[in-house]
Amino acid sequence: MLKFLIKGLFRDRSRSLIPILVVSAGVTLTVCMISFMQGYLRDMIYENARFATGHVKIVTRSFSDMIDQRPLDLALLGVSDILDKWETQPQSAELLWVPRISFGGLLDIPDENGETRFQGEVGGMAVVMRPHSDSRFDPDIERRLLKLDDSIVRGRMPATPGEMLVSEQMFTQLDIPLGHTASIIGSTMFGSMVVHNFTIVGTIEFGIEALDRGGVIIDFADAQSMLDMEDGAGEILGFFPDFEYYPDRADGLKESFNAILTDESDEFSPLMLTEYDQNQLGAFIQYSGYTLGITMFAFVFVMVIVLWNAGLMQGIRRYGEIGVRLAMGESKGHVFRAMIIESLAIGCVGSVIGTAVGLALSYWMQAYGFDMSHYMTNSSMMMSNVMRAHVNLRSYLVGFAPGIGATVLGAAMAGAGIFKRQTSQLFKELET
């Protein structure tokens, strides 16, 4: 019987083709939208983690209160001691550590006579690019995290003390050769003025407008020396070894760390924050989840309305057929169930086609993405200029819920009308 029904369904194109097209289109849109949103959120989490927040971050309690300003005078001191204490805990092995210092100052570019040729405000980031005295700070981690080797546009990585990378955009505007001297004029963590000379050995471009607009990168040890921060760091970022963020694991580590190492009475005691605790990322991710849920619901709702109408139109067109089937001795319940089975078949075929098309588009968006750099000229968001989709198992499955759900629900709503109708009335409509 099932074979008989399915055969009839796919021979009658008006009963199968149009609903399949509607379902396929809806599922394609759903898969693309989910994959794109996944890519967007994943990118945001990933970029924030590697450039700003880490998967977890250790700062002083008072630093965390003003974390947006990254105040150097509230930075961590005794970094090695803090990590030594934490590493006595078994769960500490879960993380890789990288210390960072963010600083601001004036960048001064002298001319051939040593007079200022250019001077302007600059933001700087100090990362471990050369072997550090604390052997747990492996330069290779930052190279992989920040993809430094791939991001070098010209020149090379700093290899000796006093070498600096500048952003490619800024370097182009400065119109100086590589090897030129640049001075940073700023203040140490204790407030005294400092002037430190560097040699520009390379330029860098991360593909993130907020970072590429202007900035310098120096080695962490140089920054410690320049800013008078012996065994100090603005913040220590922790990463899971596969560089994927696991919110629950991060929360667990935070609770353990803070229970052991945070002293509520000492504003300079270390405090661990998770990625979601910073930059309102947790709230943003939650908000995005709700938005995605509402959008999905709206999609399903619209598809149900369309398929319900299609089902009603089909039902009206099929009164004759249904009348015959009732006359042949098929019960109303059986007719109704048959309609549900037909809709399931339509939903499955439409979902498979829609998912296949959606995945193909999503894979394309994952591979090539959309270059949004033109729209992000003044952006301060820690996001890649190229927005990509992200395809995972969810992308494969997500379309089936609205695809099959909407079709079956639409058929059930349309079929309910037929089910309630008097048999004799349906039969009478055979003759019309």
Place this chain on the structure above:
Amino acid sequence: MKQALIEIRDMVKRYPMGTGEFTALEDINLDLCKGEFAGLVGPSGSGKTTLLNIIGSLDVQSEGEVNVLGRAIRELDGKGSARLRSHHIGFIFQTYNLLPVYSVYENVEFPLLLLEIESAKRHRMVMDALEWVDLTDKLKSRPAQLSGGQCQRVAIARAMVKKPDLVLADEPTANLDAENSHHILRTMDQLNRELSTTFLFSTHDQKVIQYLRRKITLFDGKVARDEQMNGVA
């Protein structure tokens, strides 16, 4: 005495109409026995189709008793009436009502699928039915590829394939020319004689009437006359 297939006693059928009711059938008393070739005859609006629908358990009377094959129509629930139709009653319609997306073979097979008859037996029964109506060469044709007469012969095969006790035929020749009408009437008459299937027609077509062996005339919802006839066959 012959076994009564259909027993109707003091049957009334009313339909709601506006604020009142319209009486479609009134004071109907009829018995129909196994093997009869009978017709409900009368002008349009006389209640022929309404009576056929009640006998076929597609509708329920307002008053009185209607028993078909020993089952009280009023007491049948949806499944019960569907079971009565699927096992014991075949329908033939004026407009054939074949399922357009299925082949001749599949249309005839459909009632057997409802009875869940196993495949090999089903195939034999379908081929037998198509042989009765002389359509074995059109197995794979779709209804749209057949003439009106051929479509009605498929409809007869579909009604007869399960060898029902009763066939209800509502104006079966209304859309056919004279030659095709006689052809299908001869087929039905032959099946009635060979298989002892009871046929009850609703008609006002003289071509059908001349084949009947019992003519029940309805007028204004009442049985005006009930007479035995010879039938041309």
